[in-house]
Amino acid sequence: MTKIHEISNILLGWYRLHKRELPWRDDRDPYKIWLSEIILQQTRVQQGLPYYWAFIHKFPTIKALASADLAEVYNLWQGLGYYSRANNLHKTAKIIASQYNGLFPHSYPDLLKLPGIGPYTAAAIASMAFGLKYPAMDGNFFRVVGRLFEVDEQSNSTTGKKLYHKLGELLLEGVDSADLNQAIMDFASARCTPTAPNCDSCPLISHCQAFLNGSVNKYPLKTIKNPKKVQYLYFFYTENKIWIRHRNKNTIWNNLFEFPNFISSDPIDISNKYLQVKLYEKDLLIELDGNPHYLKHHLTHITFHIYILKIFSNFAMDKLWKTNGFFVINPKDYKNYAFPKPLVDFITNHLYHV
DNA sequence: AAATCGTGGCC
DNA sequence: TGGCCAAGATT
Numbered sequence: 046m047t048k049i050h051e052i053s054n055i056l057l058g059w060y061r062l063h064k065r066e067l068p069w070r071d072d073r074d075p076y077k078i079w080l081s082e083i084i085l086q087q088t089r090v091q092q093g094l095p096y097y098w099a100f101i102h103k104f105p106t107i108k109a110l111a112s113a114d115l116a117e118v119y120n121l122w123q124g125l126g127y128y129s130r131a132n133n134l135h136k137t138a139k140i141i142a143s144q145y146n147g148l149f150p151h152s153y154p155d156l157l158k159l160p161g162i163g164p165y166t167a168a169a170i171a172s173m174a175f176g177l178k179y180p181a182m183d184g185n186f187f188r189v190v191g192r193l194f195e196v197d198e199q200s201n202s203t204t205g206k207k208l209y210h211k212l213g214e215l216l217l218e219g220v221d222s223a224d225l226n227q228a229i230m231d232f233a234s235a236r237c238t239p240t241a242p243n244c245d246s247c248p249l250i251s252h253c254q255a256f257l258n259g260s261v262n263k264y265p266l267k268t269i270k271n272p273k274k275v276q277y278l279y280f281f282y283t284e285n286k287i288w289i290r291h292r293n294k295n296t297i298w299n300n301l302f303e304f305p306n307f308i309s310s311d312p313i314d315i316s317n318k319y320l321q322v323k324l325y326e327k328d329l330l331i332e333l334d335g336n337p338h339y340l341k342h343h344l345t346h347i348t349f350h351i352y353i354l355k356i357f358s359n360f361a362m363d364k365l366w367k368t369n370g371f372f373v374i375n376p377k378d379y380k381n382y383a384f385p386k387p388l389v390d391f392i393t394n395h396l397y398h399v
Numbered sequence: 400a401a402a403t404c405g406t407g408g409c410c
Numbered sequence: 411t412g413g414c415c416a417a418g419a420t421t
Contacts, residue, residue, distance in 0.1 A: 085417040087405085087418055124406075125406070127404055183416090184415080230417060234417090241410095297403085297404065298405085343405095404418105
């Protein structure tokens with residue numbers, strides 16, 4: 046027990062010297078903390094920072110965010126990934142504006158009920174904004190604690206979560222939970238890194254079980270992941286019209302906009318001038334016009350081979366696409382819609398100059 | 400409980 | 411360069 050307290054004090058001492066200056070740390074404004082936490086879920090600070098400023102600039106208060114159109118929120122989120130976060134951000138803003146008079150609830154269970162706020166984010170807000178003693182258990186926490194105590198449980202298993210939570214509570218005993226939670230994050234990100242941590246100059250060298258046993262690379266325990274899938278994605282565009290469709294299947298890029306396309310698990314032959322494809326369950330004979338463009342897009346669980354095919358525009362296609370839920374937009378208006386990343390690349394490279 | 404959801408950076 | 415990982419949540 047006293048040893049754990051010693052670890053907390055070392056982390057806090059390190060934090061006082063090396064704390065990162067981040068805009069949501071200037072005060073204890075729960076709106077800023079919440080916004081930053083949602084943006085930073087599975088996202089590095091350097092990647093999220095421009096988005097944080099864009100949101101704060103456009104929506105200085107949670108009521109401003111709540112009264113915005115969902116489309117505006119998606120548009121600001123474009124390029125950040127995990128777009129359900131944008132949807133949940135807007136939902137929670139509306140709930141807090143209407144049911145809580147614009148003020149965040151101060152309890153962990155109430156925070157947990159809000160869309161997009163899970164166990165980690167609820168603990169982060171509860172501790173950083175309201176000083177409550179909840180361990181913020183993110184990837185940083187699991188890495189530092191997993192190594193310090195050689196935790197032989199997966200962080201995503203039921204027993205693992207309980208064990209980590211118990212260790213987190215012990216670390217928070219008798220210290221400022223806002224500071225300690227953030228100290229662990231900054232320490233993990235700067236010093237106790239996933240690969241090649243510089244253990245030789247680590248202030249916790251004599252307390253780290255993994256270092257003492259030479260097992261730093263074993264912790265935190267790795268979770269087994271599924272093999273990556275390969276998919277072939279075929280997009281179509283025409284010279285004078287931009288067709289887009291609102292994705293409403295509950296799959297990747299849900300609620301964003303897309304160009305006419307189909308996905309295949311096998312490559313198809315695009316060397317023919319005429320292409321027989323299935324577009325939303327309707328057979329379509331397409332006459333190609335010009336060479337295809339090719340992109341490769343890597344996701345965590347899928348590798349997309351993307352072919353962009355220019356086709357002739359004619360009345361038959363107009364009719365077919367309209368019946369499949371597509372509609373035409375003016376090229377200069379495309380920025381009003383939120384597209385997945387491969388399509389943003391495509392628009393930038395090929396359509397913006399139309 | 401395990402699968403799914405994006406994108407960028409790093410080596 | 412392909413795999414790993416990042417302030418996880420949801421179903």
